[in-house]
Amino acid sequence: MLIARSTQEAHLYMDLHACACGAEGFESEHRLDERDGVLVAVYEGVCPRCGRARSFEFRLIDELPPAPPAFGGPEPSRIIDPGEFLWVSDQVATDSGLRLLRTPPAERHAQREGSAFALAAVEEVLKFLPRGVDSVPGELFTSERGRAEHDRAPHRFERAALLENVARKRRVLEGAGRTAPHQGA
Numbered sequence: 029m030l031i032a033r034s035t036q037e038a039h040l041y042m043d044l045h046a047c048a049c050g051a052e053g054f055e056s057e058h059r060l061d062e063r064d065g066v067l068v069a070v071y072e073g074v075c076p077r078c079g080r081a082r083s084f085e086f087r088l089i090d091e092l093p094p095a096p097p098a099f100g101g102p103e104p105s106r107i108i109d110p111g112e113f114l115w116v117s118d119q120v121a122t123d124s125g126l127r128l129l130r131t132p133p134a135e136r137h138a139q140r141e142g143s144a145f146a147l148a149a150v151e152e153v154l155k156f157l158p159r160g161v162d163s164v165p166g167e168l169f170t171s172e173r174g175r176a177e178h179d180r181a182p183h184r185f186e187r188a189a190l191l192e193n194v195a196r197k198r199r200v201l202e203g204a205g206r207t208a209p210h211q212g213a
């Protein structure tokens with residue numbers, strides 16, 4: 029069974045796994061089941077495009093889940109690979125982070141959320157780096173999308189590049205925090 033460290037991680041996993049027809053996302057009913065003393069989060073719904081039944085089940089780990097936008101504690105994800113996390117971060121960052129500082133205050137809140145999400149996703153990639161190793165090992169890329177990301181730009185999964193990526197995203201967020209309040213007309 030899929031093991032999720034948080035609700036955020038379960039949702040991202042579902043976003044990354046489109047319906048067989050290609051449609052992403054579905055209206056899901058969410059419930060918690062207990063099976064043999066283990067808490068299981070069940071999401072069920074119907075694909076809005078083709079009508080297929082969609083369902084996902086996640087076992088929730090015992091640790092207290094992290095506050096959003098973090099996806100988990102210090103342990104790496106067991107259901108989303110490092111390439112998928114970097115891909116997600118890129119998707120969100122192009123839309124939000126880089127434009128953050130040039131955006132009117134009213135629109136900043138959503139962008140700030142996007143930037144924080146992008147930062148959290150890159151931080152997840154770092155959790156896959158074994159101590160003393162300079163690059164995320166190739167065998168940890170287990171999804172098709174993740175492997176494609178790694179093949180396309182393996183240098184982006186080197187420790188130095190990941191730390192630089194995190195630092196850049198933190199600067200954007202901090203800059204936004206400094207300039208956002210009290211912007212009178």
Ligand SMILES: [Zn+2]
Binds near residue numbers: 047049050075077080
């Ligand atoms: Zn479908």
